[in-house]
Amino acid sequence: MALIAFCYGALAFVDLIKAELLPAKYQDYTLVKGIPSWSWRTWALGFLVIILLVLLEGAHDATRKREQQITDRKHEIEQLEAQLIVEKDRFKPQFRFKTINFGVFPSQPNVPQVKGIDAFGWFELRLLNSGVPSIATNWRVFIEIGGHQIEGRSILITDAMVITMRNEKSEKIAELTKDSFIQGKTIKSIPTGDQARGWIVAGFTGHTALELRDPKTKWIVTCEDVLGKEWKFEHYANPNRAAEGLAFEP
Numbered sequence: 001m002a003l004i005a006f007c008y009g010a011l012a013f014v015d016l017i018k019a020e021l022l023p024a025k026y027q028d029y030t031l032v033k034g035i036p037s038w039s040w041r042t043w044a045l046g047f048l049v050i051i052l053l054v055l056l057e058g059a060h061d062a063t064r065k066r067e068q069q070i071t072d073r074k075h076e077i078e079q080l081e082a083q084l085i086v087e088k089d090r091f092k093p094q095f096r097f098k099t100i101n102f103g104v105f106p107s108q109p110n111v112p113q114v115k116g117i118d119a120f121g122w123f124e125l126r127l128l129n130s131g132v133p134s135i136a137t138n139w140r141v142f143i144e145i146g147g148h149q150i151e152g153r154s155i156l157i158t159d160a161m162v163i164t165m166r167n168e169k170s171e172k173i174a175e176l177t178k179d180s181f182i183q184g185k186t187i188k189s190i191p192t193g194d195q196a197r198g199w200i201v202a203g204f205t206g207h208t209a210l211e212l213r214d215p216k217t218k219w220i221v222t223c224e225d226v227l228g229k230e231w232k233f234e235h236y237a238n239p240n241r242a243a244e245g246l247a248f249e250p
Contacts, residue, residue, distance in 0.1 A: 090131070090132075091131075091132055092131050092132060092225075092227060092229070093129055093131040093132055093133075093134035093190075093225040093226060093227065093229070094129065094130040094131030095127060095128070095129055095131075095134075095136070095223075095225060095231040096127075096128045096130065097125055097126070097127060097128075097221065097231075097233035098125065098126040098128070099123060099124070099125060099233075099235055100124040100125065100126055100197070101122070101123070101124035101173070101174075102121075102122065102123055102124070102219075102235060102237070103121075103122045103165070104119060104120070104121055104122070104209045104212045104213040104237065105119065105120045105122060105209060106118070106119055106120075106208070106209040107119060107120065107203065116205055117153065117203035117204065117205055118203075118204060118205055118206065118207060118208060118209075119203070119204055119207060119208055119209040119211075119212050120155065120201055120202065120203050120204075120209075121141060121143070121152065121201070121202050121204070121212060121219060122165070122199065122200075122201050123141075123199065123200050123201075123219075123221060123235070124174075124197070124198070124199050125182055125197070125198065125199075125200060125221065125233070126195055126196075126197045127182065127186065127190065127195060127196045127197075127223075128194075128195045129190040129191070129192065129193070129194060129195065130192065130193065131192065132192060133189040133190060133191050133192055134189060134190060134225045134226040134227075135186055135187055135188065135189050135190070135225070135226050136182075136186035136190065136196070136223040136224070136225060136231075137186070137187065137223065137224050138222075138223060138224045139154065139182065139183050139186075139200055139221070139222070139223045140152075140154070140221070140222045140223075141154065141200060141202035141219070141220070141221050141222075142219070142220040142221075142222070143204065143207070143212065143217055143218065143219055143220070144217065144218040144220065145207065145211065145212075145214075145216075145217045145218075149220075150204065150207075152202030152203055152204050153202060153203045153204075153205075154183075154200070154201070154202055155201040155202065155203055156178070156181060156183065156201075157176070157177070157178055157181075158178060159177075159178050161177070161178070162175055162176070162177055163175070163176040163177075164176075174199075176199055180198060180199050181198050181199050181200065181201070182196060182197070182198030182199060182200050183198075183200065184198070185197070185198045186198075186223070189226075200221065212237075213237045214237065215236055215237050215238070216236075217236070217237065218234060218235075218236060219234065219235040219236070219237075220232060220233070220234055220235075221233045221235070
């Protein structure tokens with residue numbers, strides 16, 4: 001547009017020279033006749049149109065530059081938000097679960113503490129924390145069976161009780177006391193990079209041990225960190241390591 005304005009201005013200047021300063025004897029030259037000869041109003045109107053086009057072009061360029069700046073700023077903001085999320089996560093607990101042992105046991109009808117329960121699920125878990133120090137509370141155990149999710153009844157024992165766990169060969173696996181349960185071990189803060197290891201037991205009514213160790217049955221263990229965020233761990237029984245009756249899965 002600047003080139004067009006320059007050419008138009010040069011042409012107007014030449015027309016001015018032709019009309020006001022060029023002697024009459026030169027007016028009939030072919031080249032001179034080819035130069036447009038308009039009134040000053042026409043030239044002025046042309047200049048106004050060119051000025052308007054220049055302004056529109058400048059406004060368009062300014063708008064395009066502003067839109068590009070906005071796009072660049074949005075990209076920078078998105079990058080900063082991603083960095084903030086990473087930094088924010090660094091200041092939160094980060095839990096990971098690992099199953100050490102798992103077993104499904106039928107209930108013991110002669111034990112009054114487990115009255116009404118048909119089968120138990122036993123987990124020995126390792127809870128690793130790679131984030132900021134945190135406790136782990138509100139432990140819960142669920143099963144998903146037949147399209148329904150069922151919460152188990154958490155089982156804790158008193159100071160005087162000892163539970164001896166044996167596998168299908170009646171070999172002793174572990175002796176559990178009150179201090180063996182993960183609920184008691186995680187009420188104290190787990191430092192960054194450290195872990196807590198313990199047992200969690202849940203009883204279920206209306207389902208047999210055989211149903212609970214079915215590989216289609218999903219086991220879900222959840223807990224909450226110090227910020228109230230829920231962490232979930234899922235597990236399926238291994239049919240190759242589950243026997244009827246007293247079962248244990250190392």
